[in-house]
Amino acid sequence: MRSVEALDDMSTYARNIGQAIKTLSEGLKLTFKYLLQARKSREPIGVEDPNYFKKEEGTVTLQYPYEAIPVPDTGRYRLHNEIDDCIVCDKCAKVCPVDCIDIEPIKSAEEIGKTSDGTPKRLYAAKFDIDMAKCCFCGLCTTVCPTECLTMTKVYDFSEYDVRDHNYVFAEMTPLEILTKQKAYEEHQAKKEAEKAKTSSVSKPVTRPEAKVTETTAPSEATPVKPKFRPKPMTKKPTVSDEQQKTGEGAEKPVKAEETESTSPAKPKPKFRPKPTIKQASTSDEKKESNEIPKPKPVFKPKPMIKRKPKDE
Amino acid sequence: MTPIDVAFFFFLIVTGLAGIGILLTRNVIHAAMLLVIVLLGVAGLYVLFRAEFAAVVQVLIYAGGIVVLIAFGVMLTNRPENGKLMTGNHLVLPALLVSSGLFYYLVQGIQLLDPIATQQVAKLPEDQVEYIGAAFMTDYIVAFELIAFILLVVLVGAAYLAKHHSRL
Amino acid sequence: MITFLFFLPFLLGFVVIGVYGERKIAAFIQNRLGPMEVGPKGILQTIADLLKMLQKEDILPKAADGKLFLAAPLVIFAAVFAGYAVLPLTEGVAGAGVAAGLFFLLAIVSLDVLGILMAGWGSNNKFALFGAMRSVAQIISYEVPLGLSILGVVMISQTLDLQEMTINQGILTAQPIYLFGIKSLGLEVGHIGGFLSWNVVQSPILIVSFVIFFIAGLAEANRTPFDLPESESELIGGYHTEYSGFRWGLFMLAEYGMMLLISFLGAILFFGGWNTPLPNIGTLALADWTTGLWWGGFWLIGKAMVLIFVMMWVRWTYPRLRVDQLMDLSWKYLTPIAVIVLFICGVWRLWMI
Numbered sequence: 001m002r003s004v005e006a007l008d009d010m011s012t013y014a015r016n017i018g019q020a021i022k023t024l025s026e027g028l029k030l031t032f033k034y035l036l037q038a039r040k041s042r043e044p045i046g047v048e049d050p051n052y053f054k055k056e057e058g059t060v061t062l063q064y065p066y067e068a069i070p071v072p073d074t075g076r077y078r079l080h081n082e083i084d085d086c087i088v089c090d091k092c093a094k095v096c097p098v099d100c101i102d103i104e105p106i107k108s109a110e111e112i113g114k115t116s117d118g119t120p121k122r123l124y125a126a127k128f129d130i131d132m133a134k135c136c137f138c139g140l141c142t143t144v145c146p147t148e149c150l151t152m153t154k155v156y157d158f159s160e161y162d163v164r165d166h167n168y169v170f171a172e173m174t175p176l177e178i179l180t181k182q183k184a185y186e187e188h189q190a191k192k193e194a195e196k197a198k199t200s201s202v203s204k205p206v207t208r209p210e211a212k213v214t215e216t217t218a219p220s221e222a223t224p225v226k227p228k229f230r231p232k233p234m235t236k237k238p239t240v241s242d243e244q245q246k247t248g249e250g251a252e253k254p255v256k257a258e259e260t261e262s263t264s265p266a267k268p269k270p271k272f273r274p275k276p277t278i279k280q281a282s283t284s285d286e287k288k289e290s291n292e293i294p295k296p297k298p299v300f301k302p303k304p305m306i307k308r309k310p311k312d313e
Numbered sequence: 314m315t316p317i318d319v320a321f322f323f324f325l326i327v328t329g330l331a332g333i334g335i336l337l338t339r340n341v342i343h344a345a346m347l348l349v350i351v352l353l354g355v356a357g358l359y360v361l362f363r364a365e366f367a368a369v370v371q372v373l374i375y376a377g378g379i380v381v382l383i384a385f386g387v388m389l390t391n392r393p394e395n396g397k398l399m400t401g402n403h404l405v406l407p408a409l410l411v412s413s414g415l416f417y418y419l420v421q422g423i424q425l426l427d428p429i430a431t432q433q434v435a436k437l438p439e440d441q442v443e444y445i446g447a448a449f450m451t452d453y454i455v456a457f458e459l460i461a462f463i464l465l466v467v468l469v470g471a472a473y474l475a476k477h478h479s480r481l
Numbered sequence: 482m483i484t485f486l487f488f489l490p491f492l493l494g495f496v497v498i499g500v501y502g503e504r505k506i507a508a509f510i511q512n513r514l515g516p517m518e519v520g521p522k523g524i525l526q527t528i529a530d531l532l533k534m535l536q537k538e539d540i541l542p543k544a545a546d547g548k549l550f551l552a553a554p555l556v557i558f559a560a561v562f563a564g565y566a567v568l569p570l571t572e573g574v575a576g577a578g579v580a581a582g583l584f585f586l587l588a589i590v591s592l593d594v595l596g597i598l599m600a601g602w603g604s605n606n607k608f609a610l611f612g613a614m615r616s617v618a619q620i621i622s623y624e625v626p627l628g629l630s631i632l633g634v635v636m637i638s639q640t641l642d643l644q645e646m647t648i649n650q651g652i653l654t655a656q657p658i659y660l661f662g663i664k665s666l667g668l669e670v671g672h673i674g675g676f677l678s679w680n681v682v683q684s685p686i687l688i689v690s691f692v693i694f695f696i697a698g699l700a701e702a703n704r705t706p707f708d709l710p711e712s713e714s715e716l717i718g719g720y721h722t723e724y725s726g727f728r729w730g731l732f733m734l735a736e737y738g739m740m741l742l743i744s745f746l747g748a749i750l751f752f753g754g755w756n757t758p759l760p761n762i763g764t765l766a767l768a769d770w771t772t773g774l775w776w777g778g779f780w781l782i783g784k785a786m787v788l789i790f791v792m793m794w795v796r797w798t799y800p801r802l803r804v805d806q807l808m809d810l811s812w813k814y815l816t817p818i819a820v821i822v823l824f825i826c827g828v829w830r831l832w833m834i
Contacts, residue, residue, distance in 0.1 A: 017814065024799070031510045031798040038509030061514040342549065342602055349595055369581050369588045377591030381617060384598050388614065442581055442641055 046070040076139045077156040079130050081170040085115040085149035088123035092141035092150050100134035101141060102127060104171075106181045109188035115147045125171045126178045132158065133166035321361050328354030345384045352376045366441045488565040496737045500527045503793050510797045537726035542604065545723065549603030554724065554731035557596030561738040563589040568745055569644035571755045571777025572653070583641045583750075587628060590701070590742065593735065594620050597710070597720050600732075604723040612719020615804065616710030619700055622811040623707075627697035629819035630690045633826035634750045637684045643749055650679050651756030652772060659683075675760025679753040686825050691751045693819050695788075698743035700811070703736060705796035709804060740792055741785065748784035755781040 040058030044067040045051060062068065071077065093101040104127035111120045142150050160166055173181070331350035338344050352375045359368035449457045501516065501524065508515030516523030541547060566589075567582035594617050601613020638646045648654055652673070681687050700707040711719040721732045748754060755777030802810065 013813075027798045028794065031794060034510050034512060035506065035794070038512070041514070058512070059509070059514050060512050063514065063517055340546075342546070346549065346595070346599060349592075366581050366584070369584045373584070373588035373591060377588060377594060378621075381594050381598060381621065384595075384602070385614070385617060388598075388602060388610070442584075 043067075044069050046072060048072065071154040071156065075154055075156070076137045076152040078132060078153050078158050079135065079141070079168070080151055080153045080155075081128060081130065082116075082149040082151075083125060083128060083170045083172055085117070085147050086125060086128065086170075087115060087119055087121045087147055088125045088128070089146060091144045091146065095140045095144045097138060097140065098134045098136050100131045100136075102129040102131070104128075106178060107185050108181065109185055115149065117147055119147050124173060124178070124181050126173055126181075128170040129167055130170065131167045133163050317361060321358070324354045324357040324361070328358070341387050342384060345380055345387065348383070349376050349380050352380065364441075366445055487570060488568070489562070492562070492565070492734070492738050492741060495741055496734055497527045497531065499737050499740070499789065500530070500733075502790075503796075506790070506793045507797045510794075531730070534730050535727055537729075539728060540723070540725045542606070542723050544605045546603040546605060549599040550723070551603075551728075553596050553600035553603055554728045554735070555596075556599060557593045557735045558731045558738070560589060560591075560593035560596060561735045561742060563592075564742045565738075565745075567643055568742075569647050569749065569754060571774055571781065572772070573774065581641045582643045583631065583635065583646075586643075586742075586746070587624075587631070590739070591620070591624060593739070596735075600724070601720040604720070606723050608716045608718075609720050609722045612710045612716045612722070615716075616703060616720060619703075619707060619710065619807060619811075622808060623697040623700035623815075626693050626811060626815035626819045627701060629816065629823050630694040630697065631750065633687060633690045633819075633823045634680055636823070636826045636830050637680060637687065639830075643754070647749055647754030647756065650683070650753040652678070652761070653756075654678070673760045673762075675756075676753070676758045677760055678756070679751065679758075681751045684826065684829050686822055686829060687751060689818065689822050690826070691747065693815050693822070694747060694750070695743075695791075696810075696815060698747065699792065699795065700807075702739040702743055702792075704740065704792055706799040706802050707807060708801055709807060740789060744785040744788035744792070745781070747788050748781060752784050753780075754784075 037057045038059050042058060042060050042062065044062055046069055088103060088105045090103050090105065093099075093103045103125065106124040106126045108122055108124055111122050112124065113121045115121060137152070139152055142148075142152055145151075158166075328351050331347045331354065334347045335344045335351070338347065352371060356368040356371040356376070359365070359371060504526070505515040505523075507513075516526035519525040519529045541550060564586045567586050597613050597616045597620075601609045601611075601616070604610070634646075635641060638649055640646050640649070649656060652675075676682060681691060699705075703710050709719075710716075711721070713719075716722070721729055724732060752758075757772055757776060757780055
């Protein structure tokens, strides 16, 4: 018995040694293969590249700040707002599921400019903040944006030391400007009121509209949102009436356009469908008196409805 | 003083101071480390006396082996709560008597042997290793084999003690 | 003197390059790039690390045993560095002419156990103590196969002096060298030189000896399959857990110094030291041409660097052993095999050469 056991032990002993030599040398071979493969290295190519899945050998590290895999065209990263093209419609803020966009509009008595596609702007953006720390990168805001000024860029590397630095400020107005604009509007409003008081009949609604306007201003652009915007019509009545000259190059613009006095860099590419109808309505309306009551915001998509009302009145 | 003398006194003083340090320190680990210095100093003296091989063995066996075992044993066996191992001096008088007696006889013995020792050192061949090896296997074969046997017994005994008790 | 004039600066330079090389090899084996930022291809990375390390505070833990704690790194480094004293660098340039050079080297290097023990105990930290105890147990265990494997070489070459041992492995030898050490073959290769006169070829059984030596050397240097004493994943660095700054750097220096020492020793004992690997082939006297003062240093350092590379390669291939596996390997496998090889070496020496 004993001798058998001893033999057994000896054979396992020898087998252990043999196995150790075999496995260890295999391990060394494997790592040496990798060492040689390290001469090749991966290139920064995107997923679209047909070779993307063929790079199996060599170092996989990309030295990030110097080389980076290109972002696919569908990539959604940091938001950017082209403030010059923004009509401060507030749709993006409304649709945002995490409330990361904070907008504060200031009404203006008259059209203050045009976006690059020719949409007239009637609101100042006193504040247009996007908190990228909250953003969930769903992209809804970019799809609702009527002027396509809000876009998701390919910039994904924007880490900060302070979380507050993730709040991106797009508004360009100085506090002084904001104050003056506010004041201007207030004065204008007061004037208008006074006028209306004189002219009597239409005056009732005026007070209300103001309050409502602030809420509704931004959304006014949104075509589908109409239900909420109804209150505006009241305010608009005055505004609509303003439209004197309707400088609008495209047929559509005229609707919104009160007066293009403002310095806006007019690049007339009117994209708004509903406008045609609007025009009719608006045009049909009252006198111009443009200077008095320019509250253009509400005008845009919802206009059809709005117009009707004005007409009615 | 020749450089050899300087080295001699250097090793002597180092060894002596470290030896006194062992007596004075109350920290066991410190004592063990001082013992290393003593052993190394003695090894240095061996080298000065042209006993290189003995010096190397001294370093290898005593400094590198025995002291490590001592320190290891102290660390593994006995760790008091305050974290410091302390010793004290007990039985000072008897110890003094015994050690001074031993020292006296040592000095006597060295004085007695001195002429013989110097003669033998002069006779030492250049290749000590070969000489020692040959001496072990010829003149001192009995002692060599006996020591080997005792060490083997010790080894087997240690292995036996270390074995699992369940299999006893 | 040569030790201080050459090996000390060489060791310092080697550590700088060695750390960089190690990181690069590790990276390439793992499909990475390694350091790339500091200097071209990251070459200056180690220097930057070194500067950072030197500026760090030298921390002395409150509960530590100050004397032991502070002295430990010096003891470790001194012990390892003392080993370089007997290395022959090249033809006619050797360290201390100690007749028992190899023996001295083994003895003095074994002292670094004491330093590790001091560091572990002095830190007054359980991880450090664990690391130190593992390290000591490991180093003492692996000294046995290491010593036995070297003994085989000593038997074959009949000397403990490393310079003499080297000379006997090349064309400068006075003794006849037979192919594979078998006299009856009648092939005298002493004048051919090259790799044919190396110890591993003079006596092929020494290949086994070399494998044992190399494994035990890895364990002595606490290198990765045997880095249990450090094992940052379990012991947070083991015995140097509590160290910082320059003292920690000394540990690092000692580890790389030990690696380099083992590599030098392996090259000298088994692969001909500073002898050229190129043999004389008829009129093409490659061995004669590539032997000389500068060639010697070149070959020795080159061979050592190859061994260092293998050490790094091994480190990034194998996982760490468990403690029981470590002891099994030493006592159940390496030691018996080393004893058998030693016996065969003796027989070879008596009957073949």
